[in-house]
Amino acid sequence: MSDFLHQLDPVSLLSITLVTATPLALAAMGGMMSERSGVVNIALEGIMLTAAFIGYGVAFFTHNLWLGVLAAVVSGMLIASLHAVLSISFLVDQIVSGVVINILAVGITGVFYRTYLESATTAGPGTLPHWNVPVLSSIPVLGPIFFQNQFVTYAMLVLLFVVHFVLFRTVWGLRTRACGEHPRAAETAGINVYFVRYVNVITSGALAGLGGAYFSLQQIGNFLPNMTGGRGFIALAAMIFGKWTPFGAFGASLLFSGSDQLGSRFQSVFHVPIPIQFLGMIPYVLTIIVVAGAMGRAVAPAAVGKPYKKG
Amino acid sequence: MLGAWGRRIVPTVLVPLVSVLCGFLVGAIAILAAGADPIQAYSALFAGAFTNHNAFAETLVSTTPYLGLGLAVALGFRAGLFNIGAEGQFYIGSLTGTFVAYSIHGLPAVIEVPLGLLAGMVGGALWASIAGGLKARFGAHEVITTIMLNYVAFLVASYLVDTPGLMLAPGVSTPRTPNIDTGALLPIIVAGSRLHLGFIVALLAVPVVWFLIERTTIGFRLRAVGFNQGAARAAGISVGWTIVLTMAISGALAGFAGIVEVLGVNYHMTDTVAAGYGFDAIAVALLARSNPWGILPAALLFGALHNGASFMQLETQVSSDLISIVQAAVIIFVAAPVIVGWLFRLRRAPGATVQITQRDIEAPVT
Numbered sequence: 001m002s003d004f005l006h007q008l009d010p011v012s013l014l015s016i017t018l019v020t021a022t023p024l025a026l027a028a029m030g031g032m033m034s035e036r037s038g039v040v041n042i043a044l045e046g047i048m049l050t051a052a053f054i055g056y057g058v059a060f061f062t063h064n065l066w067l068g069v070l071a072a073v074v075s076g077m078l079i080a081s082l083h084a085v086l087s088i089s090f091l092v093d094q095i096v097s098g099v100v101i102n103i104l105a106v107g108i109t110g111v112f113y114r115t116y117l118e119s120a121t122t123a124g125p126g127t128l129p130h131w132n133v134p135v136l137s138s139i140p141v142l143g144p145i146f147f148q149n150q151f152v153t154y155a156m157l158v159l160l161f162v163v164h165f166v167l168f169r170t171v172w173g174l175r176t177r178a179c180g181e182h183p184r185a186a187e188t189a190g191i192n193v194y195f196v197r198y199v200n201v202i203t204s205g206a207l208a209g210l211g212g213a214y215f216s217l218q219q220i221g222n223f224l225p226n227m228t229g230g231r232g233f234i235a236l237a238a239m240i241f242g243k244w245t246p247f248g249a250f251g252a253s254l255l256f257s258g259s260d261q262l263g264s265r266f267q268s269v270f271h272v273p274i275p276i277q278f279l280g281m282i283p284y285v286l287t288i289i290v291v292a293g294a295m296g297r298a299v300a301p302a303a304v305g306k307p308y309k310k311g
Numbered sequence: 312m313l314g315a316w317g318r319r320i321v322p323t324v325l326v327p328l329v330s331v332l333c334g335f336l337v338g339a340i341a342i343l344a345a346g347a348d349p350i351q352a353y354s355a356l357f358a359g360a361f362t363n364h365n366a367f368a369e370t371l372v373s374t375t376p377y378l379g380l381g382l383a384v385a386l387g388f389r390a391g392l393f394n395i396g397a398e399g400q401f402y403i404g405s406l407t408g409t410f411v412a413y414s415i416h417g418l419p420a421v422i423e424v425p426l427g428l429l430a431g432m433v434g435g436a437l438w439a440s441i442a443g444g445l446k447a448r449f450g451a452h453e454v455i456t457t458i459m460l461n462y463v464a465f466l467v468a469s470y471l472v473d474t475p476g477l478m479l480a481p482g483v484s485t486p487r488t489p490n491i492d493t494g495a496l497l498p499i500i501v502a503g504s505r506l507h508l509g510f511i512v513a514l515l516a517v518p519v520v521w522f523l524i525e526r527t528t529i530g531f532r533l534r535a536v537g538f539n540q541g542a543a544r545a546a547g548i549s550v551g552w553t554i555v556l557t558m559a560i561s562g563a564l565a566g567f568a569g570i571v572e573v574l575g576v577n578y579h580m581t582d583t584v585a586a587g588y589g590f591d592a593i594a595v596a597l598l599a600r601s602n603p604w605g606i607l608p609a610a611l612l613f614g615a616l617h618n619g620a621s622f623m624q625l626e627t628q629v630s631s632d633l634i635s636i637v638q639a640a641v642i643i644f645v646a647a648p649v650i651v652g653w654l655f656r657l658r659r660a661p662g663a664t665v666q667i668t669q670r671d672i673e674a675p676v677t
Binding site for chain 1: 341344345346347393395445448449450451452454455456458459460462463466467469470473474587590591593594597628629630631632633634635636637638639640642643646647649650
C-alpha cells in the first residue's frame with residue numbers, strides 16, 4: 001500500500017519527469033540553435049550517443065566525472081563540427097549529413113566500446129552527485145522537484161534562460177535568426193552567414209553533448225550500446241512541438257517524459273491494460289499533428305535545410 | 312580531357328567506386344585505433360561475405376531487403392522527396408503481409424505467396440501515403456513526419472504482436488505471431504542455404520522501377536516534380552497527387568522488402584525492432600545516386616558488409632559495428648565528391664554537389 005502511494009506521489013512523479021526530460025530539453029535546445037541559423041540537425045541522436053560514450057570513457061580512465069562531462073561536451077562539439085563542415089562548406093544535403101553522423105555514432109561507439117570498455121573489470125566512475133540547494137531545497141513540493149538534482153539537470157534549467165536570452169535578446173541571436181530566415185539578406189547586411197552557422201551548429205553539439213552526459217554519467221554511471229534509444233528524435237519532436245523556442249521545447253520535453261512516466265506507473269500500480277505503446281506514441285503523433293498545422297502551426301525558420309552558397 | 316563518355320562515367324561509376332575505397336580506408340584507420348590488424352579484419356570480412364561455406368548465398372539473403380529499401384528511397388529522391396520512413400514502412404508491410412499470410416490456408420502456393428506479398432506492399436504504401444498526404448495537403452515536411460511515423464510503426468507493431476487476441480501466437484514464450492503455412496512462404500532456391508525466391512523477385516523489381524521512372528507517364532511526372540515543382544505545376548501536373556503517389560510506391564517497395572524478409576527468412580514476426588534499416592536504405596540510394604540499376608551493386612555491398620561483419624567479429628574481435636563506420640565514410644565521400652576530387656586532383660569534380668532534392672520546407676504544394 002505504501003508502495004502504491006509512493007508510485008502515484010505527484011512530487012516524485014514530477015521530479016522524475018523533470019529528470020528524464022533533461023536530455024530531451026538539452027538536445028532540443030541544441031537542435032534549435034542549429035535550425036534557427038538555417039541548418040537542420042537530425043544528428044542529435046548520434047551526437048548524444050557519441051558524447052555519452054566519450055564522456056563515460058574519459059570519466060572511466062581518469063576517475064574524474066567532471067572531466068567526463070567536459071569530454072562529453074567537447075566530443076559533441078567535434079561531431080557537430082563534422083556536420084557543419086559537410087553541410088555548410090561542402091554543401092552536402094543537411095539531412096544526408098545528419099544521417100551520416102547517426103550511422104557513424106553507432107559505428108564509433110560500438111567498435112571502441114567493444115575494444116576498451118566491454119570487458120573492463122575495474123569499478124566504474126559512479127554517477128554525478130546529488131546537490132541540494134541550501135534553503136531552496138527544503139521548500140515543500142518545489143524543493144524536491146527543482147532543487148535536489150544532479151549537475152546536468154541544473155545545467156539544463158540554467159541553459160533554458162541562457163539560450164532564450166541569446167536567441168531573442170542579443171545581437172548574436174538576431175543574426176542567427178536572420179541567417180535562418182533569409183541568409184542572402186543577412187549577408188547583404190554584412191553578416192558572415194557561414195561563421196554564424198558554424199558557431200551555432202557547434203553550439204548545438206555542445207548542448208546535445210551535455211544531454212549525452214546525462215545518460216552515461218548522471219543516470220546510470222555506465223555506457224551501454226545504443227543507450228540513447230531514439231531520444232534524439234524525441235528531442236527533435238520536442239523542438240518542433242515547442243515551436244523552436246527554449247521554453248516551448250522544455251514544456252514539450254516535460255509533456256513527453258511525463259506521459260512516459262505516467263504510463264509505466266499506471267501499468268505497475270493498477271495493472272491497467274492501457275497499452276504502454278499508445279502512451280509511447282504521444283510525442284510522435286503530437287508532432288505530426290503540429291507540423292501538419294492542425295494545432296497551431298509549427299513554422300520552421302524559412303531557410304532551414306537549404307545549403308547557402310556565397311556569391 | 313575526359314570526353315563525353317568520361318563525363319558520364321566519372322560521376323556515376325568512378326566517384327562511388329573511389330568513395331567505397333576511401334570508406335574502407337577510413338574503416339582501416341578505425342580498426343588500427345581499436346588495436347587490431349586491418350588486413351586480418353578485412354580478410355575475415357571478405358571470407359564471411361563471399362568465400363566461407365554458403366557465405367555468398369547468405370550475402371544474397373542480406374542483400375534482398377536492401378534492394379527493396381534502396382529502390383524505395385531512390386524513387387522518392389527522384390521526386391524530390393526524402394523518405395526517411397522506409398524502416399517504418401518496412402515494419403507495417405511486414406505486419407499486414409504477415410497477418411494475411413498466416414490467416415490464409417489451403418490455397419495453392421501461386422495464390423498464397425503473391426497474396427502475402429501484395430498485402431505487405433499495400434500496408435507499406437498506405438503507411439507512406441500518410442506522410443505523402445500530409446505533405447501534399449498541409450505542406451508538412453516529409454522528413455519530420457516519416458521520422459515520427461517510424462516510431463509510431465514500431466509501437467504499432469509491438470502492440471499488435473504483444474497483445475493476446477490480436478497477432479500474438481497462443482502459448483509462445485517470446486511474443487511473436489503465429490507461423491505462416493509452408494505453402495505461403497517464399498521457397499528456398501539453393502538447397503542447403505537460406506537463399507529464397509524473394510531474392511529473385513527483388514532483383515526483378517530493379518528493372519520494373521527503372522521502367523516506371525524512365526518510361527511511364529507517372530515516372531515523367533515524378534521526375535518533373537523532383538526537378539522543378541513550379542514548372543511541373545505550370546505544365547498541368549498535379550503536384551500534390553504526384554507526391555502522394557510517389558510516397559505510396561516508395562512505401563510499397565519498403566513494405567515489399569519487409570514482407571519478403573518474413574516470407575523468405577523468418578516465417579513469423581517478433582516484436583523486436585532491428586533498427587537501422589531506414590538509414591542504411593538512404594545510404595544505399597545515395598551510393599546508387601538514385602539510379603535503380605545502381606541499387607544492384609550498392610545493395611550487394613551492404614548485404615556483403617552485413618553478412619561478413621559477424622564472421623569478422625568472431626575471428627578478429629573487431630566489433631561488427633565497424634561496418635557502420637565504413638558506411639558512414641562511404642556516404643560522406645559520395646555526397647561530397649569535392650573531397651574525392653580534391654584527393655585525386657580531378658580539377659573539376661563532375662557533379663560537385665549532389666542536389667538530391669529541391670526541398671522547400673514551408674511552401675504548401677497543393
